Amino acid sequence: xxxxxxxxxxxxxxxxxxxxxxxxxxxxxxxxxxxxxxxxxxxxxxxxxxxxxxxxxxxxxxxxxxxxxxxxxxxxxxxxxxxxxxxxxxxxxxxxxxxxxxxxxxxxxxxxxxxxxxxxxxxxxxxxxxxxxxxxxxxxxxxxxxxxxxxxxxxxxxxxxxxxxxxxxxxxxx
Numbered sequence: 001x002x003x004x005x006x007x008x009x010x011x012x013x014x015x016x017x018x019x020x021x022x023x024x025x026x027x028x029x030x031x032x033x034x035x036x037x038x039x040x041x042x043x044x045x046x047x048x049x050x051x052x053x054x055x056x057x058x059x060x061x062x063x064x065x066x067x068x069x070x071x072x073x074x075x076x077x078x079x080x081x082x083x084x085x086x087x088x089x090x091x092x093x094x095x096x097x098x099x100x101x102x103x104x105x106x107x108x109x110x111x112x113x114x115x116x117x118x119x120x121x122x123x124x125x126x127x128x129x130x131x132x133x134x135x136x137x138x139x140x141x142x143x144x145x146x147x148x149x150x151x152x153x154x155x156x157x158x159x160x161x162x163x164x165x166x167x168x169x170x171x172x173x174x
Contacts, residue, residue, distance in 0.1 A: 007068050008032060010061055018053045022046040028094060032071075033107075037080070037095055044077045044124035049154055051075050051115040059113060073115040074107030075151070076100075077124060105139040106148055119147030128155040 008029075015034060019026050023046055024038040038047040051073040062068045078099035085092050102118060110116040122131060130153040136145035 007065065010065075010068075011058060011071060014057045014061065015054050018050050018057065021053075022050040024050055028092070033104075035095070035100070037082070044075075044121050045154065047075050047077070048115070048117060048121065048125055048129070048151055052151065052154060055113055055115055070112035072107050072110035072112060074103045074105065074110060074117075075115060075121050076103035076106060076118040077121040101141055102139060102146060105141070106146070109134070109137055109139075109148060110150070115151040117149050117151050119149070122147075122149045122151075125151075125154065129153070 011032075012029060012034060015036075016026050019036045022038065023040075024036045027035045027037050029035075036047070036050065038044075038050070055071070055073060058071055062070065076099050079097070080095040080099045081097045082095045083093065085094055085096065106116045106118060116134065117125070117131070122129065125131075129151065131149040131151055134148040134150060137148045139146045
């Protein structure tokens, strides 16, 4: 139990600042999983960037602890119901709904160290995102398969800013 707690503390301690840096909220941890929410304009990119950064940081942790597993990440976009869930003996503020469930199912489709995103998230990330198409995947609880992609890379923030500046320069030249 102490070894597992140390491992989860290390992973969750690595995840929290990454989520916060991208203006996300760490909503809850359950077992060895965590749930984060990103709201507002650009939430898809911020969530995807946080997922990639989390995997990058976590890739170094097993170097010091070779028996530690690598984590998987699923990212889905859309509207979630967020509120106080009440059940006899329990009350919790949490996001719920199909978008949350599908994100969890995408995480289950990922291999260790991967980030798997939905088709909706992929579309929001733009053409600069480097992905591997997984095709249509059967997903528990869904009648139809879900289009999924392994996210490999996103443009850096600097590149995005440089591209916008170059576009503005070109518009000014015309």
